[in-house]
Amino acid sequence: MPNFVGESIEEAIQKGLNALSATKEQVKVQVIEEEKKGFLGIGKRAATVSVEFLEKEVPVKEKQPEKAPEKPIIAAASSATNEHSLPELKELNERDAITQLSLYLTNVTKEMGAPALIRVEQEAELLIFHLDSQNSGALIGKHGRILNALQYLAQVFAHRVAQNKLNVVINVGDYREKRKAVLQRLAERTAHQVKTTGQPVFLEPMPAFERKQIHAVLSKDPYIKTHSEGNDPYRYLIVEPEENVL
Amino acid sequence: MTDVKELVLTIVRPLVSHPENVKLEVEESHDFFEYNLTVDPEDVGRIIGKQGRVAKAIRTIVYSIRLEETKKVRLNILDGK
Numbered sequence: 657m658p659n660f661v662g663e664s665i666e667e668a669i670q671k672g673l674n675a676l677s678a679t680k681e682q683v684k685v686q687v688i689e690e691e692k693k694g695f696l697g698i699g700k701r702a703a704t705v706s707v708e709f710l711e712k713e714v715p716v717k718e719k720q721p722e723k724a725p726e727k728p729i730i731a732a733a734s735s736a737t738n739e740h741s742l743p744e745l746k747e748l749n750e751r752d753a754i755t756q757l758s759l760y761l762t763n764v765t766k767e768m769g770a771p772a773l774i775r776v777e778q779e780a781e782l783l784i785f786h787l788d789s790q791n792s793g794a795l796i797g798k799h800g801r802i803l804n805a806l807q808y809l810a811q812v813f814a815h816r817v818a819q820n821k822l823n824v825v826i827n828v829g830d831y832r833e834k835r836k837a838v839l840q841r842l843a844e845r846t847a848h849q850v851k852t853t854g855q856p857v858f859l860e861p862m863p864a865f866e867r868k869q870i871h872a873v874l875s876k877d878p879y880i881k882t883h884s885e886g887n888d889p890y891r892y893l894i895v896e897p898e899e900n901v902l
Numbered sequence: 903m904t905d906v907k908e909l910v911l912t913i914v915r916p917l918v919s920h921p922e923n924v925k926l927e928v929e930e931s932h933d934f935f936e937y938n939l940t941v942d943p944e945d946v947g948r949i950i951g952k953q954g955r956v957a958k959a960i961r962t963i964v965y966s967i968r969l970e971e972t973k974k975v976r977l978n979i980l981d982g983k
Contacts, residue, residue, distance in 0.1 A: 767909040768909060769967060804959075805959035808956070813917060
């Protein structure tokens with residue numbers, strides 16, 4: 657499996673595409689290592705990606721990056737006689753878990769008819785998977801329903817394969833940023849409504865991390881209070897006036 | 903061309919402990935294409951999830967893809983009873 661190295665992931669992919677004289681649609685890209693900027697040039701590392709043609713159906717075990725700890729995985733793979741059985745992946749370190757999760761997302765998006773290029777970003781406790789697809793609408797869905805479903809499955813997958821707890825966020829384009837702005841406006845509008853009418857307002861059900869964003873925005877306002885009621889996935893938020901503040 | 907069967911298997915196999923026991927049969931009923939999924943008894947809980955959240959997520963994705971068929975797709979998870 658050809659690996660390509662570049663200053664950034666995009667550059668590494670481009671190198672791979674040039675080398676194979678292929679277009680983005682014809683190949684499967686897997687990020688093996690993200691670039692690291694380092695500090696004053698110390699700890700700087702180039703990005704590595706693998707690029708291969710889509711038509712070649714290679715069994716999963718061969719897509720393992722060569723640096724991966726081979727013993728347990730290969731042992732499981734060779735003992736698996738059934739063609740369909742995948743090697744049992746467990747207790748992986750963070751990097752292998754990320755690789756496996758990228759692979760999982762690549763396969764799922766491909767089967768959804770919206771093959772996506774996957775870029776991984778690590779931010780404190782969060783792993784953000786950026787999916788870049790021509791058919792991004794099919795990956796988002798109404799109110800991000802499909803995106804949230806994908807994110808939930810990715811989270812389940814991550815918990816399953818990784819030894820440490822990983823928090824996974826999936827983003828398509830700038831959807832999460834846009835959605836955050838929408839929620840921010842919704843929170844402000846709702847707060848205004850509550851203050852002018854003095855009546856509580858019940859918001860539409862939304863997933864936990866979206867409710868959290870609204871709670872966070874409104875917690876700064878001393879004249880209103882917020883809480884949630886109902887059970888997931890229909891748990892919703894209630895915004896009401898704070899009675900004790902004069 | 904997206905294939906529902908492949909999609910379901912792609913999603914489900916990596917999530918279970920016994921991928922070799924994952925089976926998916928298609929049955930055409932009056933209104934639906936029924937995809938009957940069976941997994942190893944040990945994996946049933948895993949594929950349904952807390953309060954059916956995993957099952958719900960899988961269905962959300964599977965039902966989202968566009969097909970040329972006029973009939974809808976329905977995904978059933980059989981618990982082997």
